[in-house]
Amino acid sequence: MKILLSGPGTGKTTKVKTIIKKDYPEALVQVISFTNATINDLTESFKTFDNVKCSTLHSFALKINHLPELHILNDLETKLLNNLEQKIGIPFLTICDLLKCITFDRMIESCLSFLKRNPKYAEDVIGDLDLLIVDEFQDFNPIEQQLIFEISKYSKETFILGDDDQSIYSFKDADPDGIISLYKSTEIEKIKHENLCYRCPDSIVSFCSRMIRKNTHRIDKPWIPTNKSGALNIQQTTTLHEADLKVLDLIRRIKGENKDASILILSPVEFAIKNLRVMLYHNDIEYFDFWNKDLREEIQIKIWWLKAIFTDRKVLNLLFLAGYNKLFSNQRFQKMIIDHLRKDISNKQVLLDILKFSPLSDYSINFSENIDLDSFFDNNPEFEDLRPYINPDNIENSIENLTQIFNPKAEFKKGNINLMSIHKSKGLESEYVIILGLVDGILPNKKRGLDTIEAQRRLLFVGMTRALQELNIISSLEWDASDIHKVDDSQFKFAYWRRKTAKTPKSVGKISSFIEEND
Numbered sequence: 001m002k003i004l005l006s007g008p009g010t011g012k013t014t015k016v017k018t019i020i021k022k023d024y025p026e027a028l029v030q031v032i033s034f035t036n037a038t039i040n041d042l043t044e045s046f047k048t049f050d051n052v053k054c055s056t057l058h059s060f061a062l063k064i065n066h067l068p069e070l071h072i073l074n075d076l077e078t079k080l081l082n083n084l085e086q087k088i089g090i091p092f093l094t095i096c097d098l099l100k101c102i103t104f105d106r107m108i109e110s111c112l113s114f115l116k117r118n119p120k121y122a123e124d125v126i127g128d129l130d131l132l133i134v135d136e137f138q139d140f141n142p143i144e145q146q147l148i149f150e151i152s153k154y155s156k157e158t159f160i161l162g163d164d165d166q167s168i169y170s171f172k173d174a175d176p177d178g179i180i181s182l183y184k185s186t187e188i189e190k191i192k193h194e195n196l197c198y199r200c201p202d203s204i205v206s207f208c209s210r211m212i213r214k215n216t217h218r219i220d221k222p223w224i225p226t227n228k229s230g231a232l233n234i235q236q237t238t239t240l241h242e243a244d245l246k247v248l249d250l251i252r253r254i255k256g257e258n259k260d261a262s263i264l265i266l267s268p269v270e271f272a273i274k275n276l277r278v279m280l281y282h283n284d285i286e287y288f289d290f291w292n293k294d295l296r297e298e299i300q301i302k303i304w305w306l307k308a309i310f311t312d313r314k315v316l317n318l319l320f321l322a323g324y325n326k327l328f329s330n331q332r333f334q335k336m337i338i339d340h341l342r343k344d345i346s347n348k349q350v351l352l353d354i355l356k357f358s359p360l361s362d363y364s365i366n367f368s369e370n371i372d373l374d375s376f377f378d379n380n381p382e383f384e385d386l387r388p389y390i391n392p393d394n395i396e397n398s399i400e401n402l403t404q405i406f407n408p409k410a411e412f413k414k415g416n417i418n419l420m421s422i423h424k425s426k427g428l429e430s431e432y433v434i435i436l437g438l439v440d441g442i443l444p445n446k447k448r449g450l451d452t453i454e455a456q457r458r459l460l461f462v463g464m465t466r467a468l469q470e471l472n473i474i475s476s477l478e479w480d481a482s483d484i485h486k487v488d489d490s491q492f493k494f495a496y497w498r499r500k501t502a503k504t505p506k507s508v509g510k511i512s513s514f515i516e517e518n519d
Contacts, residue, residue: 007223009199027130034139038427080323129155137162195222201230264430272437290420422463441491481505
């Protein structure tokens with residue numbers, strides 16, 4: 001095993017491509033990374049390499065999953081079943097076992113355990129790899145890292161790539177410890193690298209270097225500027241409206257100079273950009289919004305109904321519909337479900353009992369009969385938008401594929417304006433980056449449970465180092481009091497002098513200490 005630990009924009013992928021061309025020209029190479037955005041870039045980067053395959057760990061794990069009969073819960077479904085647990089007092093894992101479903105994290109754990117006990121199965125489904133490349137290793141949590149190590153047993157060589165300073169997924173138990181310990185191990189060879197930052201202008205490299213060195217839990221590594229010109233602008237406004245006007249001016253200036261320039265507008269919280277959306281819309285400025293990219297609820301509801309009607313997971317999907325319609329708070333419903341869970345959740349009576357409750361009872365489906373697909377769509381025109389995607393010869397698989405078909409593809413639009421959280425910008429780069437909401441109490445936010453101050457500093461480091469040409473940081477003094485209650489409101493003061501003039505109560509903050517500490 002070899003490791004390449006290097007800062008953002010230093011050409012880790014380019015280095016690996018050089019090694020593959022030289023030492024593995026005809027080898028079977030598997031690249032694994034964490035986010036779809038990173039995989040998209042890697043796939044594009046390796047498109048001329050016929051011997052290289054790229055996938056997220058999640059998609060790779062699905063290929064070697066030994067529990068295909070279990071439904072893997074999405075975030076909304078997990079939330080609904082957690083709510084059911086709280087209402088009826090039956091443990092979440094017990095509910096999952098009875099309903100034959102599993103969370104993705106638990107599937108990863110189960111897959112890891114199974115591979116350890118069944119090496120022949122692992123050898124068969126993974127294959128005989130010549131080189132395994134794991135990109136952004138710091139993004140994986142300990143269980144995912146263990147699965148990676150298990151997969152690496154079936155590869156002749158493994159390269160670990162990453163940067164402890166870009167570990168930003170502490171909310172999913174990922175931290176920099178894993179890659180730091182690997183780097184410090186005397187048994188793992190370090191890949192030589194130039195550590196030159198080809199992405200960011202020198203002014204940004206200098207600023208970000210000073211900031212990240214405030215962290216004590218990290219590997220101090222070279223991150224060398226390359227005399228690249230660019231700009232770092234730090235501004236402050238009184239109100240969010242003034243900040244939005246500055247963003248509007250920046251967009252007009254940038255697009256006036258280069259209509260094909262990419263602009264990335266980032267914030268640690270969504271409420272910092274809620275009025276900016278309106279301003280962009282009223283000024284006829286097209287943008288791509290990545291804040292809300294979950295499957296649309298009306299589509300999710302239709303998919304649950306189709307699964308309840310045409311697949312073997314009838315009870316599970318009717319329960320999703322019941323939970324979505326707040327039936328878990330109904331005491332009669334709770335008693336009915338508890339009785340069935342303790343006896344037999346698979347019998348037909350439970351279907352009839354669930355369908356007695358409004359609003360599910362308003363949907364006239366006779367589960368005791370075989371339902372004809374064409375008749376169903378003819379009688380239920382509200383499902384017509386899904387009809388073209390259902391293959392009558394393979395109904396169940398067609399319905400399972402609907403989630404993938406209708407799930408929004410959160411792909412960064414080069415040459416356009418993109419609004420997203422700082423977390424979602426990981427793995428991206430843009431000529432122009434604008435960061436809003438950098439105020440003490442928002443970032444850093446001392447109240448954020450698992451997030452330490454160092455983790456939040458790493459988050460800002462990631463956001464700022466997306467910039468290829470220009471970075472604009474805009475902080476605002478005045479905030480709606482209703483919004484700052486969502487963060488660390490102890491860092492704000494009530495603007496009593498604005499009580500008569502402001503439509504809503506205002507609180508006053510100060511620029512992020514992460515910015516101040518670098519002055």
